[in-house]
Amino acid sequence: MSSGPGLESLVDQTISVITNDGRNIVGVLKGFDQATNIILDESHERVFSTKEGVQQLVLGLYIIRGDNISIVGELDADLDSTVDWSNMRAYPLKPVIH
Structure with missing residues (x-):
C-alpha cells in the first residue's frame, strides 16, 4: 500500500479504517510513516451485529x-454524527483475503 499524498491531506481529519480482519476503526489521523502505520487519536471501534445496534x-x-490496513477513508464527522448507530444493524465484515 502506498501512502502517497493522500494520507498527508487527511492528517488532523476524522477517518475510517477497515482492517484486514474486518474491523472498522474511526478516529482522528495524527500521523503515519512510510510503512503506512497510522496513529489515531480519539478513536473507537464500531462492532456491527445483526442482532443488536452497533457497539462503539x-x-x-x-x-x-x-x-x-485494507482501506482508509475520510469521514464526514457532521454527517456521521447524525446516524443513529444504536439502531443500526448489519453483518460484520469478513476478513479481507488478498
Whole structure:
C-alpha cells in the first residue's frame, strides 16, 4: 500500500479504517510513516451485529500497523454524527483475503 499524498491531506481529519480482519476503526489521523502505520487519536471501534445496534468501543490513542490496513477513508464527522448507530444493524465484515 502506498501512502502517497493522500494520507498527508487527511492528517488532523476524522477517518475510517477497515482492517484486514474486518474491523472498522474511526478516529482522528495524527500521523503515519512510510510503512503506512497510522496513529489515531480519539478513536473507537464500531462492532456491527445483526442482532443488536452497533457497539462503539472506545480505544483512545491507537496505532494500526500498515500491513493490517485494507482501506482508509475520510469521514464526514457532521454527517456521521447524525446516524443513529444504536439502531443500526448489519453483518460484520469478513476478513479481507488478498
